[in-house]
Amino acid sequence: xxxxxxxxxxxxxxxxxxxxxxxxxxxxxxxxxxxxxxxxxxxxxxxxxxxxxxxxxxxxxxxxxxxxxxxxxxxxxxxxxxxxxxxxxxxxxxxxxxxx
Amino acid sequence: xxxxxxxxxxxxxxxxxxxxxxxxxxxxxxxxxxxxxxxxxxxxxxxxxxxxxxxxxxxxxxxxxxxxxxxxxxxxxxxxxxxxxxxxxxxxxxxxxxxxxxxxxxxxxxxxxxxxxxxxxxxxxxxxxxxxxxxxxxxxxxxxxxxxxxxxxxxxxxxxxxxxxxxxxxxxxxxxxxxxxxxxxxxxxxxxxxxxxxxxxxxxxxxxxxxxxxxxxxxxxxxxxxxxxxxxxxxxxxxxxxxxxxxxxxxxxxxxxxxxxxxxxxxxxxxxxxxxxxxxxxxxxxxxxxxxxxxxxxxxxxxxxxxxxxxxxxxxxxxxxxxxxxxxxxxxxxxxxxxxxxxxxxxxxxxxxxxxxxxxxxxxxxxxxxxxxxxxxxxxxxxxx
Numbered sequence: 001x002x003x004x005x006x007x008x009x010x011x012x013x014x015x016x017x018x019x020x021x022x023x024x025x026x027x028x029x030x031x032x033x034x035x036x037x038x039x040x041x042x043x044x045x046x047x048x049x050x051x052x053x054x055x056x057x058x059x060x061x062x063x064x065x066x067x068x069x070x071x072x073x074x075x076x077x078x079x080x081x082x083x084x085x086x087x088x089x090x091x092x093x094x095x096x097x098x099x100x
Numbered sequence: 101x102x103x104x105x106x107x108x109x110x111x112x113x114x115x116x117x118x119x120x121x122x123x124x125x126x127x128x129x130x131x132x133x134x135x136x137x138x139x140x141x142x143x144x145x146x147x148x149x150x151x152x153x154x155x156x157x158x159x160x161x162x163x164x165x166x167x168x169x170x171x172x173x174x175x176x177x178x179x180x181x182x183x184x185x186x187x188x189x190x191x192x193x194x195x196x197x198x199x200x201x202x203x204x205x206x207x208x209x210x211x212x213x214x215x216x217x218x219x220x221x222x223x224x225x226x227x228x229x230x231x232x233x234x235x236x237x238x239x240x241x242x243x244x245x246x247x248x249x250x251x252x253x254x255x256x257x258x259x260x261x262x263x264x265x266x267x268x269x270x271x272x273x274x275x276x277x278x279x280x281x282x283x284x285x286x287x288x289x290x291x292x293x294x295x296x297x298x299x300x301x302x303x304x305x306x307x308x309x310x311x312x313x314x315x316x317x318x319x320x321x322x323x324x325x326x327x328x329x330x331x332x333x334x335x336x337x338x339x340x341x342x343x344x345x346x347x348x349x350x351x352x353x354x355x356x357x358x359x360x361x362x363x364x365x366x367x368x369x370x371x372x373x374x375x376x377x378x379x380x381x382x383x384x385x386x387x388x389x390x391x392x393x394x395x396x397x398x399x400x401x402x403x404x405x406x407x408x409x410x411x412x413x414x415x416x417x418x419x420x421x422x423x424x425x426x427x428x429x430x431x432x433x434x435x436x437x438x439x440x441x442x443x444x445x446x447x448x449x450x451x452x453x454x455x456x457x458x459x460x461x462x463x464x465x466x467x468x469x470x471x472x473x474x475x476x477x478x479x480x481x482x483x484x485x
Binding site: 002003004005007008010011014015017018021022024025033036037039040041042043044045046047048049050051052053054055056057058059061062064065066067068083084085088 | 105106108109112113116146149150152153154155156157158161163165168170191193197205206207208210212217219220221222226236238269272273274275276277278279280282301303327329333334337338341402405406409410412413416430431433434435436437438439444445446447449452
């Protein structure tokens with residue numbers, strides 16, 4: 001039964017590692033990390049930021065929350081959306097819509 | 101218990117006999133789980149980050165729309181909004197986009213009130229005078245400038261303007277500030293040549309969070325050509341961008357599901373002649389059907405559990421220790437200034453259980469069911485083929 005013991009040992013090791021990751025993600029909410037979060041929140045508040053700076057290729061990808069439903073298509077009538085990020089970002093429906 | 105340990109022993113020996121096949125299945129399975137776990141962890145962490153950080157965003161942003169497009173808003177609207185009961189600070193915001201032909205990158209230029217404040221995530225200070233600016237880490241790197249250095253931009257009248265860099269945002273904030281150039285409000289107006297009395301939009305403070313929707317409705321009623329965006333909507337946008345229906349998730353999910361279906365279909369449509377013969381021999385030497393099923397169950401579980409645990413661990417390490425380096429090019433698109441992801445580790449047990457259930461259970465089932473069909477047949481018939 002050596003093989004089964006080795007397998008169980010390895011599996012338990014993997015579960016332990018996953019549990020450590022879980023604890024690590026909880027430790028992320030400890031005071032030290034909370035300070036880092038607070039600093040980012042302060043930055044957002046001070047500069048009035050609304051969006052993440054992930055996609056800088058177009059207005060509606062740089063500020064998805066500030067854009068409207070059809071801005072990817074409004075460059076000219078019947079224009080097609082062509083930025084790669086458009087295939088990643090789901091459409092953002094206009095404010096007040098319950099279809100979100 | 102001892103019996104099951106012995107069956108596990110036998111199952112391991114059986115898998116080791118077909119070690120290349122087993123290794124190939126575990127590797128392919130692990131890659132699929134890693135891809136799924138990476139996407140789920142990454143989007144989960146970004147959603148959480150958005151929820152926690154954007155809590156500091158303006159309560160309400162009021163934009164003006166003309167012909168369905170975002171248009172400049174008259175500053176006089178701010179005074180009218182101020183008259184609504186329950187409304188606190190109302191500030192016109194000046195910001196816009198700038199294309200830098202040298203680096204072929206888009207930057208966001210944002211105005212501030214000209215208070216030379218120091219922030220924890222800013223090395224230096226915010227601009228106080230018109231010739232000063234604070235820049236994001238991405239711009240500092242791209243323009244090879246530092247705090248105390250210089251930055252040249254071309255304004256709307258096609259004139260080069262030299263700015264003194266008085267602050268550089270630290271890398272820890274690059275998810276928010278990577279492409280940002282902060283100037284004073286007056287300088288933004290001059291730089292973009294904005295008409296006097298017009299702002300980009302208006303940020304509004306609402307005292308009571310419960311009244312956010314009511315305040316937005318009041319603004320819309322009072323100024324019908326405006327579009328109020330509440331903070332709840334900002335956070336919901338990011339939930340929407342990174343939820344399972346988003347293109348990124350859907351693409352990876354579909355690829356993983358197709359790969360998994362092929363694997364399961366291959367398993368479920370029958371087991372190999374060798375495996376059938378093995379089951380026949382086991383039954384002929386006295387194994388019960390239940391023992392054979394237990395053996396196949398353990399074989400399936402050993403493969404699926406190992407791949408699931410390895411895949412989830414690899415996904416976590418990839419996203420939080422290696423800053424999602426494999427995923428970043430997929431997300432990057434055409435962005436030239438792209439931030440490093442300093443995401444706080446976030447492992448949701450619900451996510452782990454869902455992933456586990458969706459990967460381990462179908463694989464074990466697709467291993468046990470064909471084996472059961474074979475195991476209930478007479479051993480002689482099986483061995484004769």
